[in-house]
Amino acid sequence: MDLASNTAHGMVSAHKPQGLARWLFATNHKDIGSMYLWFAFCMFLVGGVLALCIRAELFSPGLQFFQPELFNQLTTLHGLIMVFGAIMPAFTGLANWMLPLMIGAPDMAFARMNNWSFWLLPPAMTLLLLSFIVPGGAAAAGWTLYAPLSVQLGMGMDLTIFAIHILGISSIMGAINIVVTIINLRAPGMRMMNMPMFAWASLITAYLIIAVMPVLAGAVTMVLADRHFGSHFFNAAGGGDPVLYQHVFWFFGHPEVYIMALPAFGIVSQVIPTFARKPLFGYSSMVYATSSIGVLSFMVWAHHMFVTGMPATAQLFFMYATMLIAVPTGVKVFNWIATMWQGSMSFETPMLFAIGFILLFTIGGLSGVTLSVAAVDVQLHGSYYVVAHFHYVLVAGALFSLFSAVYYWFPKMTGRMYVERLGQLHFWWSLLWFNVTFFPMHFLGLAGMPRRIPDYALQFTDFNRIASIGAFMFGLGQLIFLVNILYSLRHGKTAPQQPWEGANTLEWQIPTPAPYHSFNPPPQLETAENGVVLSMRDSGQA
Amino acid sequence: MSCLRLCGISAIWFVLHSTAVQGETAAFNLQAPATSLARLEYDLHSMLLWVTGLIFLLVSGVMLFAIVRHRKSRAYRARTFHENTTVEIIWTVIPLLILLAIAWPATRAVLSQKSTHGEDMTIRITGYQWKWRYDYLDDNFGFVSHLSTPRTGTAAGAALPEHYLLEVDEPLVLPTGRKVRLLLTANDVIHSWWVPQLGVKQDAIPGFLRDAWFMVDKPGIYRGQCSELCGKDHGFMPIVVDARSPEDYARWRDARLKQAATAADDPAKAWTLAALRQRGETVYSQNCLPCHQASGKGIPGNFPALDGSPVVNGDKAAHLRIVFFGSQRNPAMQAWGKQLSDTDIAAVITYERNAWGNHSGQVIQPAEIHALRGSSG
Numbered sequence: 007m008d009l010a011s012n013t014a015h016g017m018v019s020a021h022k023p024q025g026l027a028r029w030l031f032a033t034n035h036k037d038i039g040s041m042y043l044w045f046a047f048c049m050f051l052v053g054g055v056l057a058l059c060i061r062a063e064l065f066s067p068g069l070q071f072f073q074p075e076l077f078n079q080l081t082t083l084h085g086l087i088m089v090f091g092a093i094m095p096a097f098t099g100l101a102n103w104m105l106p107l108m109i110g111a112p113d114m115a116f117a118r119m120n121n122w123s124f125w126l127l128p129p130a131m132t133l134l135l136l137s138f139i140v141p142g143g144a145a146a147a148g149w150t151l152y153a154p155l156s157v158q159l160g161m162g163m164d165l166t167i168f169a170i171h172i173l174g175i176s177s178i179m180g181a182i183n184i185v186v187t188i189i190n191l192r193a194p195g196m197r198m199m200n201m202p203m204f205a206w207a208s209l210i211t212a213y214l215i216i217a218v219m220p221v222l223a224g225a226v227t228m229v230l231a232d233r234h235f236g237s238h239f240f241n242a243a244g245g246g247d248p249v250l251y252q253h254v255f256w257f258f259g260h261p262e263v264y265i266m267a268l269p270a271f272g273i274v275s276q277v278i279p280t281f282a283r284k285p286l287f288g289y290s291s292m293v294y295a296t297s298s299i300g301v302l303s304f305m306v307w308a309h310h311m312f313v314t315g316m317p318a319t320a321q322l323f324f325m326y327a328t329m330l331i332a333v334p335t336g337v338k339v340f341n342w343i344a345t346m347w348q349g350s351m352s353f354e355t356p357m358l359f360a361i362g363f364i365l366l367f368t369i370g371g372l373s374g375v376t377l378s379v380a381a382v383d384v385q386l387h388g389s390y391y392v393v394a395h396f397h398y399v400l401v402a403g404a405l406f407s408l409f410s411a412v413y414y415w416f417p418k419m420t421g422r423m424y425v426e427r428l429g430q431l432h433f434w435w436s437l438l439w440f441n442v443t444f445f446p447m448h449f450l451g452l453a454g455m456p457r458r459i460p461d462y463a464l465q466f467t468d469f470n471r472i473a474s475i476g477a478f479m480f481g482l483g484q485l486i487f488l489v490n491i492l493y494s495l496r497h498g499k500t501a502p503q504q505p506w507e508g509a510n511t512l513e514w515q516i517p518t519p520a521p522y523h524s525f526n527p528p529p530q531l532e533t534a535e536n537g538v539v540l541s542m543r544d545s546g547q548a
Numbered sequence: 549m550s551c552l553r554l555c556g557i558s559a560i561w562f563v564l565h566s567t568a569v570q571g572e573t574a575a576f577n578l579q580a581p582a583t584s585l586a587r588l589e590y591d592l593h594s595m596l597l598w599v600t601g602l603i604f605l606l607v608s609g610v611m612l613f614a615i616v617r618h619r620k621s622r623a624y625r626a627r628t629f630h631e632n633t634t635v636e637i638i639w640t641v642i643p644l645l646i647l648l649a650i651a652w653p654a655t656r657a658v659l660s661q662k663s664t665h666g667e668d669m670t671i672r673i674t675g676y677q678w679k680w681r682y683d684y685l686d687d688n689f690g691f692v693s694h695l696s697t698p699r700t701g702t703a704a705g706a707a708l709p710e711h712y713l714l715e716v717d718e719p720l721v722l723p724t725g726r727k728v729r730l731l732l733t734a735n736d737v738i739h740s741w742w743v744p745q746l747g748v749k750q751d752a753i754p755g756f757l758r759d760a761w762f763m764v765d766k767p768g769i770y771r772g773q774c775s776e777l778c779g780k781d782h783g784f785m786p787i788v789v790d791a792r793s794p795e796d797y798a799r800w801r802d803a804r805l806k807q808a809a810t811a812a813d814d815p816a817k818a819w820t821l822a823a824l825r826q827r828g829e830t831v832y833s834q835n836c837l838p839c840h841q842a843s844g845k846g847i848p849g850n851f852p853a854l855d856g857s858p859v860v861n862g863d864k865a866a867h868l869r870i871v872f873f874g875s876q877r878n879p880a881m882q883a884w885g886k887q888l889s890d891t892d893i894a895a896v897i898t899y900e901r902n903a904w905g906n907h908s909g910q911v912i913q914p915a916e917i918h919a920l921r922g923s924s925g
Contacts, residue, residue, distance in 0.1 A: 067708060067712060067713075068708065069699075073847075074780045074781060074782075074783065074784070075780045075847060075850055078777070078779075078780065078782070140849075141848075141849035142849040142850050143849060143850070146779075146780075147777065148777045152737075152738060152776075152777070154736070154737045154738070154754060154879075155737040155738070155777065155778060155779055157879065158736075158737065158779065158878075158879050158880050160849060160850065241755070242754060242755020242756060243755060247755075247756070248737075248738055248753050248754060248755070248756075249753060249756075282618075282626065283620070283626040284626045284627065284628065284630070285628065285630040286630065287629075287630050287631065288630070288631050288632075288636055289630065289631070290631075291631075291636050313740060313749045313750055313751050314751045314753070314758075315732075315750060315751060315753070315756075315758030315759070315760075317662075318658055318659055318662040321658050321662070322655060322658060325651075325654060325655075325658065326651060329647045329650065329651065330647070332643060332647060333640060333643050333644055333647070336639065336640075336643045337636070337639065337640055339607060340607075340639045341636075343607065343610055343611050343614065344632075344635070345630075346611065346614045346615070346618065347610075347614050347618065348614070348618050348624075348626065348627040348629075349614070349618050349624075349626045349627075350618065350619070350620045350624050350625060350626035351614070351615065351618055351619045351620060351624075352619065352620045352621070353615075353619075361611070361615070364611065365608055365611070368604060368607055368608070369604065372600035372601075372603060372604055373600070375596065375600055375647075375650075376593065376596045376597070376600060379592060379596060379650065379654045379657075380654065380657075380658050381588065381589055381592055381654055381657030381658050381661055382589055382592050382593045382596060382654075382657075384589060384661065384747070384748070384749045385578055385586075385589050385593070385744060385747070385749065387749060387775070388740060388742070388749070388775035388776055389775065449575060449576050449577075452576070452577050452578050452593075453575060453576075453577075453578075453579065453744075454579055454742075454744040454772065454773075456742070456773050456774065456775040456782075456783070457775075458777045458782060458783075459773070459782060459783030460783055461713060461783050461784070462713065462783070463711070463712055463713045463714045464708060464710070464712050465575075468575075469575075535630070
């Protein structure tokens with residue numbers, strides 16, 4: 007099992023291109039993965055600054071900093087940047103970095119396409135950010151870009167549509183790469199039903215991306231045609247229907263929610279067993295649960311549209327289908343807890359973030375059940391309750407899992423340990439201020455505050471104050487993470503090959519830091535569920 | 549300990565919920581219901597809160613127990629079990645049963661929300677950027693309802709009125725104890741009509757009619773807001789429903805009908821510049837100001853300036869046409885011919901041509917608008 011002397015396994019650190027060309031023409035999955043992660047973090051900061059602008063304006067009733075038209079641009083771009091610029095690229099980056107190491111592949115299947123899927127991101131995000139300074143400003147129709155409002159807006163909307171097309175192409179290419187890598191490049195002995203959960207989650211996510219990104223492209227293209235080419239997809243006077251946009255958008259939008267959640271499930275399913283020193287409970291039911299969440303995600307889109315005036319039968323269908331998602335999601339949560347049960351747990355930073363994830367994601371899931379009940383959704387739809395709900399799922403869900411992953415794999419990626427005390431501080435700080443920010447939003451929504459408003463009635467003042475203070479503190483806390491990473495990259499303690507006692511998947515069987523080229527040729531493996539490596543030997547073809 | 553803290557928070561939440569005063573502005577819960585629908589939603593939400601809350605306490609309790617007991621620092625030795633079919637079936641089936649139990653009352657609530665038949669009266673609600681129009685279809689009159697609290701734009705600390713952003717010039721007056729059917733539509737983009745205490749939220753979709761209903765229990769003022777992002781002033785188009793006893797309502801309606809009969813303007817009347825300009829200023833501030841601004845400078849890039857505009861200072865006919873028919877190029881400029889009377893349009897155009905730096909001295913008489921309306925069929 008211990009394979010410290012590893013040149014026999016195709017571990018080569020030489021032949022590393024240098025300078026700008028290394029990044030511009032990158033085809034190495036580790037380099038591309040790193041670029042994805044840094045890019046996502048930069049976008050996380052940009053999106054975060056937009057969020058803080060929103061919270062600054064909402065600190066008091068009255069308009070203090072931003073006029074309503076700019077405020078709407080801030081909320082729209084905050085959403086778009088966080089979804090398409092931060093969370094999705096971060097997961098793709100992690101998949102790039104870790105998948106080949108976890109399944110014993112020499113690299114991603116299409117190395118040059120991989121390069122292109124990354125390098126499409128900066129121009130797309132530049133377009134989005136540039137739209138702030140064009141006449142009329144950025145798109146201001148919310149990240150959902152509902153027609154006919156999005157048909158009304160200025161040229162910032164056209165830039166956004168173009169950016170979404172580019173981002174879609176990038177995501178689809180990234181997803182194709184993940185699918186092909188997982189299906190074709192697993193090392194001998196790594197059976198599908200033995201793959202690490204992170205690989206399963208990435209695989210199902212990639213299929214979702216391939217299925218729904220073209221749908222989004224279709225939706226925004228129809229908006230573009232209505233704006234400039236005289237079509238009437240969303241104009242009743244020309245035989246169109248504004249609600250059509252919502253159906254098409256949410257057919258993309260709901261699977262998109264799981265595109266941001268499933269990889270998080272995968273990460274947590276790696277981290278919890280490691281720090282509980284116990285195998286993942288119910289591996290195969292985890293695979294089935296994840297798959298059924300993926301399938302169900304295509305059948306629930308209209309629960310975002312309960313107040314558009316659907317017939318009762320449609321309301322009931324989408325209500326039942328949505329409630330049903332709670333079952334596989336519940337199975338996952340129970341399995342994680344059963345993994346922790348009677349384990350021998352220690353609480354390093356990755357484990358803390360994973361536990362924080364389970365706890366807060368459960369709150370988000372349960373408020374999701376509340377929202378799924380169509381009759382109650384009539385009160386909560388379009389209110390701050392929804393804002394609270396999806397931030398519990400996306401910040402405490404996706405973001406916390408990403409932090410967990412970065413701390414978990416940081417030693418393998420860089421060869422150095424992060425500073426544990428700073429990591430712990432980052433966790434507790436984030437956990438506290440996250441809840442201070444978003445928990446009061448449940449109350450705001452229940453009390454009747456609509457979302458996406460720049461100014462509010464006086465009875466909403468107190469909770470908005472609390473939320474704004476929480477948001478600024480939460481934002482500040484992310485600098486702890488940045489400092490920790492920057493410091494540890496240079497001065498962190500040298501990491502051993504296996505920094506975590508309970509880690510037994512393939513990536514921990516190779517030297518630390520992971521050599522520039524790994525598993526070329528692939529090893530002969532004997533594996534157990536969830537990617538646990540039982541034995542590994544050289545395939546002898548080198 | 550994260551769990552402890554969160555359990556604490558949720559415990560506080562439950563206590564506050566169970567003891568929540570059903571006042572007009574509930575801080576921690578849905579607003580006090582004033583219709584049977586709202587009560588249905590309120591009770592359903594309370595039930596869900598208990599169910600989900602208990603599940604959360606259970607799940608986090610088990611996890612907390614494991615975190616405290618099964619830790620390496622206590623030298624707890626990890627077991628190796630990793631599956632148990634019985635347990636897995638149990639925790640798949642039990643959530644299913646819970647969901648079935650929830651689905652039953654949830655289905656009944658949806659069906660009663662949707663039963664809009666058997667109404668006593670019908671109101672048509674039209675959403676505009678950014679105001680509501682209410683038409684009493686049975687009595688054939690209607691009016692537009694605008695935000696009436698001042699728009700601050702100033703720093704915090706300025707004294708704001710009690711119902712800041714939740715007050716309108718013309719509330720929707722309705723009788724209690726009558727089943728009111730709403731027909732909703734919109735003029736430009738999608739809006740959503742939401743009054744929490746009445747238990748109604750329904751999108752108003754341009755080009756389509758949607759319906760909803762409610763019956764108010766007791767007289768009172770019920771406030772709400774647009775809840776679908778509809779552009780710049782989405783946050784500034786409140787809804788106020790003034791529910792009165794059937795007798796008070798009948799009195800109000802009769803007065804309203806009488807007023808409508810006498811107040812109708814004679815389109816043939818010739819107006820003076822000063823009188824039209826004065827009326828035009830009011831029409832302007834209710835309809836044009838959100839985009840073109842009080843200063844007439846507009847918002848560069850979004851909404852054009854009227855002060856010094858070539859249209860406003862140029863040919864009268866072009867100015868008339870864009871106000872009456874709206875702009876082809878910029879859909880945000882609506883066709884005001886459908887919304888305003890001849891006199892109001894004449895007044896507002898006269899105002900625009902004689903306000904700020906515009907000094908044409910021209911007077912546009914209602915008869916000219918009347919002629920335009922006639923020619924456009």
